[in-house]
Amino acid sequence: MHRVPKRKAPPHDPPETRVITPSGRRPDVLVVGAGGSGAVLAARLSEDAGCEVLLAEAGPAPRALPDFPAGLLDARLVPGAQPGHAAVRTFPALLTPGLPYAAARGRFLGGSTAVNGGYFVRARRADFDRWSAHGDIWSYDRVLPVMRALETDLDLGATALHGGDGPIPVQRTDLGHPAAAAFQAAARSLGYSDDPDKNDQGRPGFGPVPTNTAGGRRINTGVAYLLGEAAQRPNLTVLGECVVRSIVISRGRATGVVVERGGRRTVLDAGEIILCAGSLSSPHLLHLSGVGPADDLARHGIAVVHDLPAVGAALSDHPQTVVEWTPRRPMPVPSGGWLGGVLHLPSSSGGDAAGDLEILQSLVPTMGLVGGEAAAPGAPLPFLVSVQTPRTSGGLRTVSADPDVPPRIAYGYLDTGADRRRMREAVRAAAAVVATGAFGEVREGLADPEPGLLDDDGLLDAWIRARLGTSQHTCGTVPMGGAVDGHGRVHGLEGLRVADTSILPTAPLRGPAATAVLIGEVIAGAVRRGG
Structure with a gap:
């Protein structure tokens, strides 16, 4: 991609004021x-x-x-x-002190x-309840017609909840892929609700994305x-x-x-x-x-x-890590998209029933996502595991008047005991999916983390910190x-x-x-x- 040269006009050459429109109007x-x-x-x-x-x-x-x-x-x-x-x-x-990241x-x-x-998943009613404190323009009832008007729902068409034009x-993602079908069966075996329309504010559980x-x-x-x-x-x-x-x-x-x-x-x-x-x-x-x-x-x-x-x-974002599993047999390369299903479940301190833990399934190996390929034969497949509890931390500081000097960004992840506990819960929930008999139809085993880490809070905290990322939210x-x-x-x-x-x-x-x-x-x- 062509980059704009980082040229700065000299002090004696102030920028000119221009109008760049076909009409010549300001x-x-x-x-x-x-x-x-x-x-x-x-x-x-x-x-x-x-x-x-x-x-x-x-x-x-x-x-x-x-x-x-x-x-x-x-x-x-x-x-x-x-x-x-x-x-x-x-x-x-910095995701945590001493842990650099490229956002x-x-x-x-x-x-x-x-x-x-x-x-492309809508925010939850609880989110709009918080935001509407700053104006009724953000209440769920006010924004629902807007959310309908911005979409054409190719699965459900025009309804009271969804737009058609x-x-x-x-x-929504196709759950026919063997790994996605196994995820659905595993979630049901663990007692999670079916959640076929993630945009209808229903009870959270497993469904297509x-x-x-x-x-x-x-x-x-x-x-x-x-x-x-x-x-x-x-x-x-x-x-x-x-x-x-x-x-x-x-x-x-x-x-x-x-x-x-x-x-x-x-x-x-x-x-x-x-x-x-x-x-x-x-x-x-x-x-x-x-x-x-x-x-x-x-x-x-x-x-x-x-x-x-x-x-x-301050800023607000969702910490994320990856739980990987090894397929029992070669998985087909996805045709429509990289995503399979997604499971939302509440943490022990989520504060509401919206489901603040997310287990998002990738049908493309991590190696493929990073390398720009839809296939990476023999590589393990990942679950992207994140905590989406609403909270703020960290912040962004500008440290130079030079616009080419980047700001200092700190996410402030894992600052509290509650932060660390929720991440452990999310990782353990993903590992429990992999361990089910239903998921055993497609998996050879859990690739990372090693099963021995899951029962030790200290070891699991260290594993999470070493593999921590962000959802870029x-x-x-x-x-x-x-x-x-x-x-x-x-x-x-x-x-x-x-x-x-x-x-x-x-x-x-x-x-x-x-x-x-x-x-x-x-x-x-x-x-x-x-x-």
């Missing part, structure tokens, strides 16, 4: 980031022919499906798991929805919202390879952004700025623009524009309440909103991709209503 709205929320916002706002919309994406922004690399569309692959992938940007982070985010039209696993196709795929193709938000009729709108301009460096704020109002494109620094002026750069880049951009914890920013040479301590003060870095209101408006500033998963005070009880799309829809509706 944009009414400038959206930063064409990912899970930004592509949605730009598409929805530009449905109003009188609203001039400019969308700036740091990565490539093709305007036709044939221009997308095949690997970004193949639902059997997870580009974000492949080290060095051209459509991915990584952020250095992957999409840098292509569609953002992280172009490189993630295609898991929205831009995002939703298709709703995905934003159709016929084996991942449909990211750029494809779904921007490549059809929206691409022909004269009032929508999409700029690819356009890296936003900071927000221009004058007298308490955001008036534009400084960008680098083609080696040239430019100020793009607009009536309103909406950050949709993601939970790692949106707070970093605010910090670079002087919006954040004043003392900390000043300490690192950043001119303070607006003291807003909640920006980057970061939220809460620009939270509603502390930093923005329920409509995404940044406290104390005019003309500036944030509309991505960074505004969720806590990550939902399920992966947030579907919620990122919902955020784009909800905030677009608020903007159009003048809210």
Whole structure:
């Protein structure tokens, strides 16, 4: 992938102010980031022919499906798991003190929805109950019609709970694969409920995974919202390879952004700025623009524009590890996607019945996910085991006024005894699935962890820490309440909103991709209503 050169304009050569729209008009709205929320916002706002919309994406922004690399569309692959992938940007982070990690985010039209696993599961009612404290706009009853409108459910069609003509196709994984069928039988033998529709708020248990795929193709938000009729709108301009460096704020109002494109620094002026750069880049951009914890920013040479301590003060994400099992016989290569079934169950301290532990089945070996291949003969198959209890920890600090210096990101995983206990419960639950007679139809044995570790808390804690990862579900870095209101408006500033998963005070009880799309829809509706 072509990278924008890291050229900085000399001090005597200030950036010029330009309007880059076909009409020559100053944009009414400038959206930063064409990912899970930004592509949605730009598409929805530009449905109003009188609203001039400019969308700036740091990565490539093709305007036709044939221009997308095949690997970004193949639902059997997870580009974000492949080290060095051209459509991915990584952020250095610490999962625990002394445990480094590279957090992957999409840098292509569609953002992280172009490189993630295609898991498209709605948040739970309990999540909306928490978020609606910041405005009834987030109550489950208010968002249900929006969730229906954004999807076409290819399995269930249009119902009181599901949509039949929205831009995002939703298709559940096929449980006919031998490993998926064995997982289903094992879950039933352990007494877990059938949960055939993960998006209906029913009792959690085992079921297929709703995905934003159709016929084996991942449909990211750029494809779904921007490549059809929206691409022909004269009032929508999409700029690819356009890296936003900071927000221009004058007298308490955001008036534009400084960008680098083609080696040239430019100020793009607009009536309103909406950050949709993601939970790692949106707070970093605010910090670079002087919006954040004043003392900390000043300490690192950043001119303070607006003291807003909640920006980057904490984050919310889901710790994850991998439990692997060895097949008894060669497993068929999956045809429609990499995912099998998923089991949700409550931890001993989950606090509600929504099921805060997740065991997600991969039909592709870890070696294949990392190597970009749907098959890796002879390799063990993984369960991705995560704890999705809503909580915050860690945070994001900007340590330089230079935008090329990455922020310091700490996840703060496994900080408490409860954190460690829930991870042990999740690993043991996955191992119990593998140990059932029903799963014995396909498995030779448990590959990792070794069975002897499972009964010793200390040994299992050490095993988890050594293999710890993250679900890449970061939220809460620009939270509603502390930093923005329920409509995404940044406290104390005019003309500036944030509309991505960074505004969720806590990550939902399920992966947030579907919620990122919902955020784009909800905030677009608020903007159009003048809210």
